[in-house]
Amino acid sequence: MPFTTRILLLGSGELGREFTISAKRLGAYVIACDSYADAPAMQVADACEIFSMLDAAALAAAIEKHAPDLVVPEVEAIRTEVLADFEGRGVNIVPSARATIMTMNRDRIREVAAVDLSLRTSRYRYAESLEEVRAGADHTGFPCVIKPVMSSSGKGQSTVRAAGELEAAWTYAVANMRGDRARVIVEEFIAFDYEITLLTIRARDGVHFCPAIGHRQERGDYQESWQPTPMSPAALAAAQDMARKVVENLGGYGLFGVEFFVKGDDVIFSELSPRPHDTGMVTLISQNLSEFDLHARAIMGPADPDGGATRPGGVSGDPGRPR
Numbered sequence: 001m002p003f004t005t006r007i008l009l010l011g012s013g014e015l016g017r018e019f020t021i022s023a024k025r026l027g028a029y030v031i032a033c034d035s036y037a038d039a040p041a042m043q044v045a046d047a048c049e050i051f052s053m054l055d056a057a058a059l060a061a062a063i064e065k066h067a068p069d070l071v072v073p074e075v076e077a078i079r080t081e082v083l084a085d086f087e088g089r090g091v092n093i094v095p096s097a098r099a100t101i102m103t104m105n106r107d108r109i110r111e112v113a114a115v116d117l118s119l120r121t122s123r124y125r126y127a128e129s130l131e132e133v134r135a136g137a138d139h140t141g142f143p144c145v146i147k148p149v150m151s152s153s154g155k156g157q158s159t160v161r162a163a164g165e166l167e168a169a170w171t172y173a174v175a176n177m178r179g180d181r182a183r184v185i186v187e188e189f190i191a192f193d194y195e196i197t198l199l200t201i202r203a204r205d206g207v208h209f210c211p212a213i214g215h216r217q218e219r220g221d222y223q224e225s226w227q228p229t230p231m232s233p234a235a236l237a238a239a240q241d242m243a244r245k246v247v248e249n250l251g252g253y254g255l256f257g258v259e260f261f262v263k264g265d266d267v268i269f270s271e272l273s274p275r276p277h278d279t280g281m282v283t284l285i286s287q288n289l290s291e292f293d294l295h296a297r298a299i300m301g302p303a304d305p306d307g308g309a310t311r312p313g314g315v316s317g318d319p320g321r322p323r
Helices: 014-025 056-066 080-088 097-104 106-116 130-140 163-175 233-250 278-286 291-300
Strands: 006-010 029-034 047-050 070-073 124-127 144-148 158-160 184-188 194-203 206-209 213-218 221-227 254-263 266-273 313-316
Touching: 006 014, 006 056, 014 029, 014 278, 014 291, 029 056, 047 056, 056 080, 070 080, 070 291, 080 097, 097 106, 097 233, 106 124, 106 233, 106 266, 124 130, 130 144, 130 163, 130 184, 144 163, 158 163, 163 184, 194 233, 194 278, 194 291, 206 233, 213 278, 221 278, 233 254, 233 266, 254 291, 278 291
Parallel strands: 006 029, 006 070, 029 047
Antiparallel strands: 124 184, 144 158, 144 184, 194 206, 194 213, 194 254, 213 221, 221 313, 254 266
16 A cells, blocks of 8 residues: 555544544545544544435545545445445455445344354344344243344343333334344343453454453443453454454455353354454553554554553443543
8 A cells, every 4th residue: 555545434433533543643644434523533534524424425425536545434334335336446445345234234244154154143033123023032032132233332232031121122222223224133142251352353464363352231331341351262262263264254454343252161253343343442551552553554554463462451431531
């Protein structure tokens, strides 16, 4: 990539802001896009555009106007068909249009993991109505977890312990979804010991892993994370093996946030984001290179695999405010 790599950043929240800082340190010219003015990344970017990522015409116009070297999605709610069209014309979508499409919704990435790669996941069903939610709960049993197929930071997620709670959980999931598709996943409740995010970097010199990040949610909302988190060598090896398989399947370069449930030595795949992860904000203080630095290096050139944690660290509350 040339020194003046032009990056069109789709999504300009706190995660996008930190990525912009990392990319500009490497000499990038960043155009930050979001649906509102003065979004956090816009305050540190070189230029900005204000439009909805779900507006296909506006998204296409921004790509055509700026002719970026890299289009970097930082939000889930995007007209991914537009990205696929431009990738077909030679525009570099990070990590790839397919990866963005597959991970925009939990249903697609779950199918990649469970069906295409035969990774261990919880039992699940998709639902687009209350009746289908009830059928899904019959399949998974109680307790079960209901969450939108498109959301972030646990928004819209509920644990349901009896049939009488299903309607409220369906309503809550739909009210807190992202995008314009009223679809949820009804998922078997896993009595896990803990859950982790394994930051996985796919770069030109191979696949690298950061030390596992532990994190905690309450009522479906992200509360805090820490790195490293203690886990057995067998569990870590299993998580790394699954993460490697899924990012290799998705292709492209960049950092992926791969989430797992862990019970003893057993590891269950949960979700994946093809971009820096909110639980990974802790890496701003726990690693030599933050997740944002690693993402920028992976997409702009050779990655430095020495991004491991050098000291314990934690971040709580709003993931945009590390401490």
